[in-house]
Amino acid sequence: MSAGKKVVVFLVTFVSYGLYHASRKSLSGVKSSIKADWLDNRTHAPLFSSEGEAKAFLGSLDAMFMAAYASALFFWGWLGDRLNPKWVIAAGMFGSAITLTLFGSFPKWFDFYSVSFYSFTYVAFGLVQACGWPSEVAIMANWFGKGNRGFVMGVWASCQPVGNIFGSMFTAIFLPFGYEYTFFFNSVMIFLGGVVVLSSIDSRPNEVGYESLSSEEGRSQRISSAESHEEPISLFRAWLLPGVFAYCVCNACLKLVNYAFFFWLPLYLTDAYNWEESQADQLSIWYDIGGIIGSVLGGYITDKMGCRTPLIVAMLMCSISSLFLYAHVGPFMFWNALVMTTVGVTVSGPYNLIVGSISIDLGSQPALAGNSKAMSTVSGLLDGTGSLGSAVGQFFIPLVQDELGWKAVFYVFMILNGLAVLSILPRCIHDIKTMRRSNFGEQAPLLIDEREHED
Template sequence: MLSTKQKQWRIKIFAVTWLAYAAFYFCRKNFSVIMPMISEDFNYSKDDLAILIGGYSLSYMFGQFSNGFLADKFGPRLVVTTGMIVSITANIMMGLSGTFGLLLFFMGLNGLGQSSGWPGLIKNMATWFRRDERGIVMSWWTTNYVIGSFVATIFATYWATSQTLFPDLGWKPGLWAPSVILLFATITYGLFTRNRPPDAGLPVIVKEEDTGSASTGFDKKILREVLNHPTIWIASGIYFLLKMTRYAFLFWLPLYMTEALSYDNSTAGYMSSVYELTGFLGVIAAGYLSDKIFSSKRFPISTIMLAGLAVLCFLQPILSQMGMVATAISIGLIGLTTYGPDSIISGAAAMDIGGKKGAATAAGVINGVGSTGQLLSPFVVAFVSNTFGWDGLFYLFVVLALSGAILSSLRWNFGGTSKPERSP
């Protein structure tokens, strides 16, 4: 049984880490909103935009690997706080940049800062919550990037398109105003989080037998165990496909709506937020179903949702011709079936694979490999949409989702509330 103080601290840790990652999205999702405006102002092609997003994704990918190791070694409080400050600085400077080269540099810097968030905060949560409660707990916790992305989209759209507040600045407030939100979250996280219960004067909550790792402290053995785990590369492959798909929607959905569906910038910005709004339901459903129906197994629900995503992407070109309501419903259901497996693979499954000692490393590896899909995503989107049209892109998503479902089905019986599977 947990003491009253332990329960109070767990609520605090949940709240401040949730806020921290949600706030990261204010300085991430804002670029997708201003992208059509930047393209118009500077006459950037899709290939130019792909290079900018690729610069962000490249540094984000390398940062996932390094920040996972750093968070396990030095603790998430230092690593995440530093990353937040870097992201704030990059967003402010992007608004002041007048050349493509400077914009590319600060996009890369932003990616580096953003990459500290997920592995570091997963590490934070892994030391406060046990394996048999992670499915439900993490389903609620991983709503941070869904709700954060949704609110950030609306927030950035308002500031970037407002004709009443600073209209002469154009889209630049869409970079600066979100930085203020992230600054507030940085101060809150730095002041109120703790890396693990002993740092708050409390007994250990997550016992060694709950971790799947017999190691003590960060060393090469932890890294070796994580990399040799029989499930880490399956999860990473699934996440590669998921991030290629999710980041295509994350960055390109407003442009798709302005070009293919002829929406104006404001309508496209607000409409694209439906993707995250219903994604919230997918995250909650995935967590509850994995714990309650599948006995804390993460891959069955991932398999089912990815198969559903393939069907929805196949139907999207047809539904988009039926009007704005049909488009909103379709995009919403795609968001639900994208965010469900995305959250369960990168959250609870990563924690199960890495355990308390290697949670950040496992999360960093899965996210790092996944981020190679994120890195390729803008170039794939630009090429396919230019060559085969936007409808052709959705048919590519069908292939990616089906491939992910097949991979996920290979680990259907992994995990659960029985004794955790260990690396060889």
């Protein structure tokens, strides 16, 4: 297999999903501006009668996005194992460009403000955004084998916080020209990204003839014959695979916390400390930097350990302390950024490991008997369940904040991460026992390979 082709696949899928995330960052980075436009604009009547109503609608938009995104993940994951995944990815990027422009730029340009229109276009945005992750993971699984999978996927899964960082930077740059231009610029970028995906990569190596029949004709023919009889699995069968349910519950709790930072961090910094919106956008980058560090180091360490769950549990336990510190750090930018980075390492880091390395582990375990047409389905199920949890969270976060304040929100996050730990604790105990049996000599098989008949 050509190393150059693998590099291209890695970079294109990394950048393409980074653009997916950058486009989602558009609304979270301009919430103060768009809220002010709804409440006080010379050319139209106020869209809401109070700031509380506007903030509640912003929370509802986030929740509707996540609900649509979660529901569509199950479908797009299922479809990604039945169609060419790069077409699914590109379709989502083109659809995202259209719906994001309609949501964020169209109302401002044409002085058309409607709660129904905002709701419809943002739900549509959530539906097409779900095209990306399951099919991206499936392509990565096709091109990169088990060797150093944790490190490779840890680096690759950092495309999410990298996308957030660039999304925040784009917002800070274009916000002075008007918040509507942040949406339009992100739309142009993701549309161009879709063109690159279609024109530059193949979904699996054997599509471009890397299997040599001349050198190993018999073996390659057997592999080709086996692949031709592979059948995509159902969502129900994917749900029953060893380890899938436990990690779905874990991800439902963890993704709620991770996406709460994604959606609300800039507004929190603006509300709590009266910092300028562009300043808050730039500072929020440190959470994503922490996510990159946690993702890369976590992938490398779990490869060396031979299992992933114990480190994920340790990181989540540390996140509870980090969240407590961040709730009380105060308006000191240096310390705020430092603790925010720690929160990113311990929250975003394990989340990236779960939806990246763990997704591939679960989608390629021995229980599937080598069926490569299960990866997108399993990944969509894992991420979709997490997104459902996140959708629920976006409804109650503004309610908790209005009634009890921001500190109470962070205490809720601490409880949720504790529940995430409990959901995978049995797997953690099993993996620790496995590591002890290996006497820390040869690298133990990764957690999924040892649990073929368990759960």
